[in-house]
Amino acid sequence: MTAPSQSLASMREAAPLVQCITNYVAMNFAANTLLAAGAAPAMVHDVEEAGEFAAIAGALTINIGTLSPRWVAGMIEASSVAAKTGKPWVLDPVACFATGLRREATSRLMQKSPTIVRGNASEILAIGGQDSSGKGVDAGDSVTAAEAAARDVAQRAGSVVAVTGEVDFVTDGSRAVRISGGSPLMPKVTASGCALTCLVGAYAAAVEDPFDATVGALAHFAAAGAEAAKVAQGPGSFLPAFLDAVAAVTPETIGDDRVQAA
Numbered sequence: 001m002t003a004p005s006q007s008l009a010s011m012r013e014a015a016p017l018v019q020c021i022t023n024y025v026a027m028n029f030a031a032n033t034l035l036a037a038g039a040a041p042a043m044v045h046d047v048e049e050a051g052e053f054a055a056i057a058g059a060l061t062i063n064i065g066t067l068s069p070r071w072v073a074g075m076i077e078a079s080s081v082a083a084k085t086g087k088p089w090v091l092d093p094v095a096c097f098a099t100g101l102r103r104e105a106t107s108r109l110m111q112k113s114p115t116i117v118r119g120n121a122s123e124i125l126a127i128g129g130q131d132s133s134g135k136g137v138d139a140g141d142s143v144t145a146a147e148a149a150a151r152d153v154a155q156r157a158g159s160v161v162a163v164t165g166e167v168d169f170v171t172d173g174s175r176a177v178r179i180s181g182g183s184p185l186m187p188k189v190t191a192s193g194c195a196l197t198c199l200v201g202a203y204a205a206a207v208e209d210p211f212d213a214t215v216g217a218l219a220h221f222a223a224a225g226a227e228a229a230k231v232a233q234g235p236g237s238f239l240p241a242f243l244d245a246v247a248a249v250t251p252e253t254i255g256d257d258r259v260q261a262a
């Protein structure tokens with residue numbers, strides 16, 4: 001596999017344009033995260049332009065965090081263009097189990113064969129058709145409990161599936177790894193998962209294999225989170241320290257050994 005250190009170098013070299021259809025909560029943090037990492041974010045979601053933009057972006061990310069029917073139309077349009085033009089696209093199924101609108105949108109988007117699905121354990125369990133104890137956008141289940149569902153979803157959808165939490169799990173249905181690092185302060189800062197999904201898009205634009213791209217982005221976050229935790233006093237000071245750390249991660253410090261076969 002391509003090591004995270006090599007994927008990071010490729011992502012920085014490409015400085016890819018990433019179309020992010022994300023939520024109102026995440027937009028600013030996610031855009032700053034991509035800039036810090038070395039990519040170029042563009043938050044373009046309306047149905048009148050989302051498909052047109054997908055044709056020029058290096059990758060597309062779709063996050064259903066703050067949904068409306070008009071946004072869903074933009075998501076369907078953009079993912080259709082990405083699929084047609086062979087662009088990688090990433091789905092973040094925020095609280096997909098919580099309401100009818102979210103269940104319906106997630107099922108329609110899954111039918112568009114996302115290249116990568118990145119969610120917390122409760123979201124991946126729900127996509128796998130299992131009961132989950134998610135509390136809105138926050139996970140209520142362990143990553144370990146969602147590993148079998150992740151493998152099943154990956155096989156059925158033909159997608160790479162990433163379950164994040166204390167130790168992350170990534171599978172394409174045959175290969176699987178776990179990634180350690182990060183900090184317990186990460187889930188205390190809103191939209192860190194949403195920002196990660198956008199970074200997965202940046203890696204997917206630059207790294208040929210979507211499994212390796214996903215592992216690279218998750219390792220980048222794990223390295224940055226661990227560094228930021230060394231200087232943070234709590235969630236407030238963690239946030240700027242984390243952005244600095246996302247920018248400061250290098251191929252030498254990303255830590256290829258934090259990735260272990262599962």
Ligand SMILES: Nc1ncnc2c1ncn2[C@@H]1O[C@H](COP(=O)(O)OP(=O)(O)OP(=O)(O)O)[C@@H](O)[C@H]1O
Nearest residue numbers: 120164165166182183184186187191192193194221
């Ligand atoms: N307890 C923890 N220890 C270390 N890292 C963590 C922990 N919990 C989450 N993370 C890291 O935080 C990042 C976001 O993952 P998380 O699973 O919290 O996303 P999420 O629930 O979708 O977040 P959100 O919806 O609020 O954006 C990942 O890089 C993950 O590895």
Ligand SMILES: Cc1ncsc1CCO
Nearest residue numbers: 023025065066094137191
């Ligand atoms: C808090 C919140 N509500 C909808 S999306 C979001 C960001 C974290 O997923």
Ligand SMILES: [Mg+2]
Nearest residue numbers: 094120193194
């Ligand atoms: Mg989330």
